[in-house]
Amino acid sequence: MVLTLYKIDASPPVRAVYMTIEALNLPDVEYIDVNLLEGEHLKEQFVQMNPQHTVPTLKDDDFVIWDSHAICGYLVTQYGDNDALYPNDPKKRALVDQKLHFDSGILFPSLRGTVEPVFFWGEKQLRTENLEKIEKGYKFAESFLTTPWLAGDHVTLADICCVATISSMHEVLPIDENKYPKLSAWLARCSKENFYKKGNEGGLLQFRQLLKSKLS
Numbered sequence: 750m751v752l753t754l755y756k757i758d759a760s761p762p763v764r765a766v767y768m769t770i771e772a773l774n775l776p777d778v779e780y781i782d783v784n785l786l787e788g789e790h791l792k793e794q795f796v797q798m799n800p801q802h803t804v805p806t807l808k809d810d811d812f813v814i815w816d817s818h819a820i821c822g823y824l825v826t827q828y829g830d831n832d833a834l835y836p837n838d839p840k841k842r843a844l845v846d847q848k849l850h851f852d853s854g855i856l857f858p859s860l861r862g863t864v865e866p867v868f869f870w871g872e873k874q875l876r877t878e879n880l881e882k883i884e885k886g887y888k889f890a891e892s893f894l895t896t897p898w899l900a901g902d903h904v905t906l907a908d909i910c911c912v913a914t915i916s917s918m919h920e921v922l923p924i925d926e927n928k929y930p931k932l933s934a935w936l937a938r939c940s941k942e943n944f945y946k947k948g949n950e951g952g953l954l955q956f957r958q959l960l961k962s963k964l965s
């Protein structure tokens with residue numbers, strides 16, 4: 750197998766894949782930068798591979814797959830030693846999938862909608878209506894946290910994918926620990942994990958710096 754990941758470190762969905770790679774201890778992944786700010790993702794060669802022109806995009810020999818949630822699930826089922834991160838049991842898996850769709854359908858769009866005008870369209874302020882959507886995501890996540898991890902008593906892809914987004918949202922709108930004690934504790938719990946330290950911290954710092962530079 751030759752795994753190639755098209756990426757940009759600041760991207761939350763890319764960082765979800767990095768964290769999955771770390772959690773699975775996958776060796777020898779080749780990384781190729783795609784500079785979104787320069788429009789490299791819109792070039793013919795990239796669009797031919799991924800018509801949705803998004804990062805992360807993974808190539809495994811001739812097999813191409815995009816969308817971080819699909820990539821992470823693929824990596825665990827294809828290369829994981831066990832199913833802990835993405836359980837085979839239908840009910841356990843459904844609970845993980847539910848949070849992956851929550852990330853895909855609620856969390857990430859609210860983050861992307863908030864930072865896109867700043868990163869790409871030259872706006873210098875975050876729009877209030879977008880920040881309200883982030884706050885709504887925090888409220889949902891707080892109510893979901895009835896267990897230490899998002900889909901039960903151990904780390905799954907639900908945590909990995911959601912923390913990539915939520916740690917980035919936290920840079921945009923800091924999580925108020927009085928309002929969201931469980932969410933805040935969960936973020937702290939995730940940040941102590943090796944997969945987070947190795948897979949998320951570097952790109953999150955780049956995200957922070959990019960946001961700061963674009964807002965100033």
Ligand SMILES: N[C@@H](CCC(=O)N[C@@H](CS)C(=O)NCC(=O)O)C(=O)O
Nearest residue numbers: 760761762802803804805816817818
């Ligand atoms: N649901 C996708 C979202 C991917 C996404 O929107 N990535 C952004 C970077 S954070 C991107 O590639 N934007 C360029 C574009 O959409 O043209 C995933 O989880 O992979």
